[in-house]
Amino acid sequence: MQKLVEGIHQFQTTSFSQQQKLFETLAEGQHPLALFITCSDSRIDPNQLTQTKPGELFILRTAGNIVPPYGSVFAGEAATIEYAVTALNIRDIIVCGHSHCGAMGGLLKPEAVESMPAVKSYLKYAESTRRIVEENYKHLTDPAKRLTLTVEENVLVQLESLRTHPSVAAALSRKELKLHGWVYKFETGEVFTYDPSKNEFVGLGEATNLLAEESRSLPPI
Amino acid sequence: MQKLVEGIHQFQTTSFSQQQKLFETLAEGQHPLALFITCSDSRIDPNQLTQTKPGELFILRTAGNIVPPYGSVFAGEAATIEYAVTALNIRDIIVCGHSHCGAMGGLLKPEAVESMPAVKSYLKYAESTRRIVEENYKHLTDPAKRLTLTVEENVLVQLESLRTHPSVAAALSRKELKLHGWVYKFETGEVFTYDPSKNEFVGLGEATNLLAEESRSLPPI
Amino acid sequence: MQKLVEGIHQFQTTSFSQQQKLFETLAEGQHPLALFITCSDSRIDPNQLTQTKPGELFILRTAGNIVPPYGSVFAGEAATIEYAVTALNIRDIIVCGHSHCGAMGGLLKPEAVESMPAVKSYLKYAESTRRIVEENYKHLTDPAKRLTLTVEENVLVQLESLRTHPSVAAALSRKELKLHGWVYKFETGEVFTYDPSKNEFVGLGEATNLLAEESRSLPPI
Amino acid sequence: MQKLVEGIHQFQTTSFSQQQKLFETLAEGQHPLALFITCSDSRIDPNQLTQTKPGELFILRTAGNIVPPYGSVFAGEAATIEYAVTALNIRDIIVCGHSHCGAMGGLLKPEAVESMPAVKSYLKYAESTRRIVEENYKHLTDPAKRLTLTVEENVLVQLESLRTHPSVAAALSRKELKLHGWVYKFETGEVFTYDPSKNEFVGLGEATNLLAEESRSLPPI
Structure with missing residues (x-):
C-alpha cells in the first residue's frame, strides 16, 4: 500500500x-468517446493503450471481459452497459481481450478453477467459447496457440452476448452504435481487431472495416 | 474511434x-499489489492516480463501484474478487468512490434511472447507502454535500458487502488481507481514506490507520 | 374435451x-429435419404449414416464440434447444413469429399483461424488441403495422438470443447449423423470411438467401 | 430446408x-378448446392426434413435457400457462407424455445427458419422477417397461407441478378448470388417460372419469 x-x-x-x-x-x-470492456488483469491499462485522457473512456472491467447475456443476472455488467448507452449516449463499444488471460486459461483447464466457485460459475458465460474451441479445433494442440484462439473466440462470443442487452439492441437498430472486437497482445504492444469481411482478427491498421459486423435489424421505415 | x-x-x-x-x-x-475496485466513470484512471505501471493493479470497474453481496448473483464482481484473492493472493483491496458519481446521483434521484431497468436493479445493492443517507441525514439538504456523503457511505456499505465474499472473509480472518475505503475527488486531485479510529474520511496523508476495519458507519452530523 | x-x-x-x-x-x-420454434398460439400448426409428417419437425412452442438468452434461466427453452442440436444433431433452426400475436400485443401494451406476472416477467426477454420499436419507429402509429413490425423485430431479437446458447454457438462456428427467421401471416397463408442481404423480410419464394446471416466465428484452422 | x-x-x-x-x-x-402440454418430440403432432383445426389447441411444447413449479423460473412454461388460463380462459389442460421419450430416457440414464448441461438442469424438475421410479419400482428391471412407467409417473408429477401455478390453482378452486394426464403411444396410435378412480392409466375409451383430480401416484407394482 x-x-x-x-x-x-x-x-x-x-x-x-x-x-x-x-x-x-x-x-x-x-462525454466519453467509447465504452471499453476489458479484463481486470493488471497488465492491461486501457488509457495507456489508447493514450486517452480522463473523460475519454468509460471502462467496464471484470475477470475475462465477460458479458453475461441480458436477463441472466442483473449485476454490474448489465447496469454499466445500460448506463453507457442510455445515459451517456455512447456510440462505440469495444470488447478487448488480451494475451495470457488467466480467466481464459481457466476456461480451458477447468481443474484450475475448481477451488473458485464464483469464477467457475462466471465462466459459464464463456461456455460457448469453450465449446467452439473444443469442438472445432481438436487438432490445435499447441497450448499457446489454443489460448490465443480462445481469447479471440471469446471476444466474438461476448459481442453476441452484448447484442442481447436491450439498450444495445435498440441503439444498433437505430444505427447509432458500433461494436468492435479487439485482442491486445501486451508483450508486443499489438492490437488485433475482428474484421468481418475477412472473418479473422487482423492488425488494427490493416482492417478494412472496424465494425464487428453490420446491424441486422430492420431499417427505420 | x-x-x-x-x-x-x-x-x-x-x-x-x-x-x-x-x-x-x-x-x-x-503479481499485482492490490485489487482496486472503482467506478466505470471515464474521469477516473486508477493507474494515473496511483502512478502505477502495468502489472501493479488488478482492477474491477462497474458503474458505482458496487459489490453485490456473495450469493446474490454470480456475475463479474464475485468472480473477479475471488480470482484476485484466491488465484493472485492479493493482500489489499481498495474500494474507491469518487466525486460527481452518476450512479450515486441516480441512487438519490430514482426518477433519473426510471428508464434504465438494469441500472435500477443494480442500485438495489446500494439500497443500504440510500437508507443510511435518507434516514440519518434528513437535515442535510445541500445537494452537493448530500452527494458527497452518499459517495462516502456507499464505500463503507460496499466494504461490508465485500466481507460477505468467502475468499475475503477467510483471508481477513487469517489476517492476510486488508480492506481500504477511499474517495477520489478528481477535480482537486485529493484522495480521502476512511479512518476507523476517527470514524471519518480524512486526507490520505493524515490517516493514522489505512485500514477500514473497525466500526464503519459515519456518525449523524 | x-x-x-x-x-x-x-x-x-x-x-x-x-x-x-x-x-x-x-x-x-x-431424425427431424429442423427445430421449429414458434408460438403456442392455437392458430399456428407448424406441421400443417410445412406439410411435414410425424418425425420431421422437432418443435418448441411457448407464448411469443421467445428464447431467453443462455444462462438467464434453465428452463424448457435452453434444454430443448440443447437437446435438438446436441442429441439430435439438428442442422436448421427456424424461429417463426406470426400475425396477430397476443404476446407481442402485450409487449406493446404493458397494461394488458399487468394482471399476469409470469407473462410480464417472460416479456422481459423481448425487451430489446420493445425498445427497438419504441425508439426507432416513433412515427409508425398505425396499430396493425406496429404489431407486424414488432413481430418481425422480435424474430430477429430472438435469433440473437439463440446465438448465446453454447450448443448453437459451437455448431454455427463449425458451419453445421443454420438459423432462419420467419413470420407466418396465417390469414393469408403467406410466410416471410428475413433476407440479410436485403435487410428485410421477403416472401419465402423471393429470398436470395435463406440464412438469417452468416457465421461470425473464426474459420477452423 | x-x-x-x-x-x-x-x-x-x-x-x-x-x-x-x-x-x-x-x-x-x-378461443381454443384446451391447453395441450406435450414434448417437443418430432413424432408427436397434437393436431393430427386430436384431429383439431387451427384455433382449437393452445400448445406448449418443451423437451419432456416438463412443467417447472411456479416461482422456480420465470420462463416460457409459466408464462404460457398463465396466458392460457388468464387471458384465454382455458377450461381444460392436458399434460401428454409419449412412448420412447428421449428426455425420460435421459432421466433414467443420467450419463446420457452428461454432455448437455441445460438438459441436465431441466431434468431436475422431473427429479420426483426419477425418485418415485427408483425407490418404488426396484424390481421392475425390464428397460422398456421401466421407461413406460417413467413416462406415466412423469405426467402425474408434472400435473402436481402445474397445480402450483397460481392461475391454475385459482381456476381449479373455482371449479372452472380441469386437468388431464395422458400418455400417447405413437407406434400403436393408442392414448391412455389417468383414471383417478382406478389409480391407473387406462385406454381413453375405458376411462370412467377424464379428470386427474384425486390421489395421483400409481401404486407399487
Whole structure:
C-alpha cells in the first residue's frame, strides 16, 4: 500500500497540476468517446493503450471481459452497459481481450478453477467459447496457440452476448452504435481487431472495416 | 474511434518501446499489489492516480463501484474478487468512490434511472447507502454535500458487502488481507481514506490507520 | 374435451392406419429435419404449414416464440434447444413469429399483461424488441403495422438470443447449423423470411438467401 | 430446408384455400378448446392426434413435457400457462407424455445427458419422477417397461407441478378448470388417460372419469 500512497502523492504534485483545467471542466460532466470492456488483469491499462485522457473512456472491467447475456443476472455488467448507452449516449463499444488471460486459461483447464466457485460459475458465460474451441479445433494442440484462439473466440462470443442487452439492441437498430472486437497482445504492444469481411482478427491498421459486423435489424421505415 | 486507433499507434511507437522489457517480463505472469475496485466513470484512471505501471493493479470497474453481496448473483464482481484473492493472493483491496458519481446521483434521484431497468436493479445493492443517507441525514439538504456523503457511505456499505465474499472473509480472518475505503475527488486531485479510529474520511496523508476495519458507519452530523 | 376424445377416435380409425408403417419405424428413433420454434398460439400448426409428417419437425412452442438468452434461466427453452442440436444433431433452426400475436400485443401494451406476472416477467426477454420499436419507429402509429413490425423485430431479437446458447454457438462456428427467421401471416397463408442481404423480410419464394446471416466465428484452422 | 419450403408452397396452393374462411375468421381472435402440454418430440403432432383445426389447441411444447413449479423460473412454461388460463380462459389442460421419450430416457440414464448441461438442469424438475421410479419400482428391471412407467409417473408429477401455478390453482378452486394426464403411444396410435378412480392409466375409451383430480401416484407394482 505504501507504494500506492506515494504514487498518489506524486500524482498530486506533478501530473494533476498539468491537467488541473481538464479535471475542473470534467466536474461538469463526462462525454466519453467509447465504452471499453476489458479484463481486470493488471497488465492491461486501457488509457495507456489508447493514450486517452480522463473523460475519454468509460471502462467496464471484470475477470475475462465477460458479458453475461441480458436477463441472466442483473449485476454490474448489465447496469454499466445500460448506463453507457442510455445515459451517456455512447456510440462505440469495444470488447478487448488480451494475451495470457488467466480467466481464459481457466476456461480451458477447468481443474484450475475448481477451488473458485464464483469464477467457475462466471465462466459459464464463456461456455460457448469453450465449446467452439473444443469442438472445432481438436487438432490445435499447441497450448499457446489454443489460448490465443480462445481469447479471440471469446471476444466474438461476448459481442453476441452484448447484442442481447436491450439498450444495445435498440441503439444498433437505430444505427447509432458500433461494436468492435479487439485482442491486445501486451508483450508486443499489438492490437488485433475482428474484421468481418475477412472473418479473422487482423492488425488494427490493416482492417478494412472496424465494425464487428453490420446491424441486422430492420431499417427505420 | 479514429482517435483511439491513432492513440494506439502513438502508444506503439512511443510508450510501448520504453516499457517493452516490462511487458515481456509480464508475459510470464502478474503479481499485482492490490485489487482496486472503482467506478466505470471515464474521469477516473486508477493507474494515473496511483502512478502505477502495468502489472501493479488488478482492477474491477462497474458503474458505482458496487459489490453485490456473495450469493446474490454470480456475475463479474464475485468472480473477479475471488480470482484476485484466491488465484493472485492479493493482500489489499481498495474500494474507491469518487466525486460527481452518476450512479450515486441516480441512487438519490430514482426518477433519473426510471428508464434504465438494469441500472435500477443494480442500485438495489446500494439500497443500504440510500437508507443510511435518507434516514440519518434528513437535515442535510445541500445537494452537493448530500452527494458527497452518499459517495462516502456507499464505500463503507460496499466494504461490508465485500466481507460477505468467502475468499475475503477467510483471508481477513487469517489476517492476510486488508480492506481500504477511499474517495477520489478528481477535480482537486485529493484522495480521502476512511479512518476507523476517527470514524471519518480524512486526507490520505493524515490517516493514522489505512485500514477500514473497525466500526464503519459515519456518525449523524 | 369430448371433441378431442372423438378426434382421437377418428385419428385411430382413419389417419393412423394410413401412417402405421411410418409410426412403427419412428419407434426406433427420430431424425427431424429442423427445430421449429414458434408460438403456442392455437392458430399456428407448424406441421400443417410445412406439410411435414410425424418425425420431421422437432418443435418448441411457448407464448411469443421467445428464447431467453443462455444462462438467464434453465428452463424448457435452453434444454430443448440443447437437446435438438446436441442429441439430435439438428442442422436448421427456424424461429417463426406470426400475425396477430397476443404476446407481442402485450409487449406493446404493458397494461394488458399487468394482471399476469409470469407473462410480464417472460416479456422481459423481448425487451430489446420493445425498445427497438419504441425508439426507432416513433412515427409508425398505425396499430396493425406496429404489431407486424414488432413481430418481425422480435424474430430477429430472438435469433440473437439463440446465438448465446453454447450448443448453437459451437455448431454455427463449425458451419453445421443454420438459423432462419420467419413470420407466418396465417390469414393469408403467406410466410416471410428475413433476407440479410436485403435487410428485410421477403416472401419465402423471393429470398436470395435463406440464412438469417452468416457465421461470425473464426474459420477452423 | 428445401423440403420445408416446398411444403409451405404446397400448403399455400392446396390446404390453405380449403380453410381460407377459417383462417380469416381466426384473425379476429382465438378461443381454443384446451391447453395441450406435450414434448417437443418430432413424432408427436397434437393436431393430427386430436384431429383439431387451427384455433382449437393452445400448445406448449418443451423437451419432456416438463412443467417447472411456479416461482422456480420465470420462463416460457409459466408464462404460457398463465396466458392460457388468464387471458384465454382455458377450461381444460392436458399434460401428454409419449412412448420412447428421449428426455425420460435421459432421466433414467443420467450419463446420457452428461454432455448437455441445460438438459441436465431441466431434468431436475422431473427429479420426483426419477425418485418415485427408483425407490418404488426396484424390481421392475425390464428397460422398456421401466421407461413406460417413467413416462406415466412423469405426467402425474408434472400435473402436481402445474397445480402450483397460481392461475391454475385459482381456476381449479373455482371449479372452472380441469386437468388431464395422458400418455400417447405413437407406434400403436393408442392414448391412455389417468383414471383417478382406478389409480391407473387406462385406454381413453375405458376411462370412467377424464379428470386427474384425486390421489395421483400409481401404486407399487
